[in-house]
Amino acid sequence: MTENPRPMIDQGHAISFQKVGKRFCRNLKRSLFYGFLDVSRIFAGAPPDTTRLRKDEFWALSDLSFEVR
């Protein structure tokens, strides 16, 4: 998170989303295992790739952009 003001964002927006997505995993145990892998990778300083799908994963939302004024 960058907490410093950024000039490129329109100050009139209450909230602005740019190219956001949400993925889920069909298999609960695999989902937890992915969580374990992701957490371990973040801890080791190698953050996971959030743009690609793994086995049993699907995009519930993808490449979504909108603004609330």
Place this chain on the structure above:
Amino acid sequence: MQSTDHAVYEPNYRAKATSIQIWSKCLRTICRRKDLLFYLVRRDFLSDFKRSFISAGWVLITPALAVISWLFFNHTNILNPGRLPIPYPAYVLLSTLIWKLFIGIYQSGSNLFFESASFGIDVRFHREVLLAKQIILHVLNLAAGLLIIEAVLVYYGILPTWKMLSFPVTLIPLILMGAGIGLLASVYSVVLPDSKKWLDYGMQLLMFVTPVVYSPQVDNELIREIIRLNPISYLLDWSRSSLTGGSFDHPLGFLLGSIGALAVFLLGLRLLYLAEDKVVEKL
């Protein structure tokens, strides 16, 4: 209304923070939320007593019940505590009280995500404040239990010495160790639930390889070696000695144990900050 202050969230934004930034941010969060912290401590401390018929009496009853069970084991010769510097009831009461602080903070730390699960998914909540609250509550309970301890110690002729002043300082590494292991467990308990069960079992076992209910000078060579390698033995021993006026043995063991405790705590805080978003998704 126009605002010049806003936050920007990017993918993996937390991973970009350095360890120093993470630790100072956690500290600043607790300082900024001190009113919330005070409110939560007050609420939890009083709510325990408000709902109980015996009320504040539990502060004295809990350690008294613990000491009775250990006295029973000792009296029936099931347990051979070894050579002790002070009478067994005083030793076991003091040791279990300190151990309870360590294990209580570990348990609270390891349940950090589950404690805040009801609102933590929807609301951005600072879990470091919850951890600080739990630590303060455990310290308050220990302070209340100390009243009974001091009475027992005086009864056995162990009068307070100047070393008693160092008691709060000697507790710090134990608190850090308990909180650090708890924080590491809290993250992995969500994404790898089996790990917490194993760790909980390991922590129960740890009590029996730490001189809590028996002396460090046991006859069994294997147990003696495990105690020697167990950093918590030294941390516990120094806390106990500060109240009984005993000697501060093995300063190197205490120093290394304290450094280890600090390292585990800082690693735990780092993991909490880095993994929080990912873990909340899995609750």
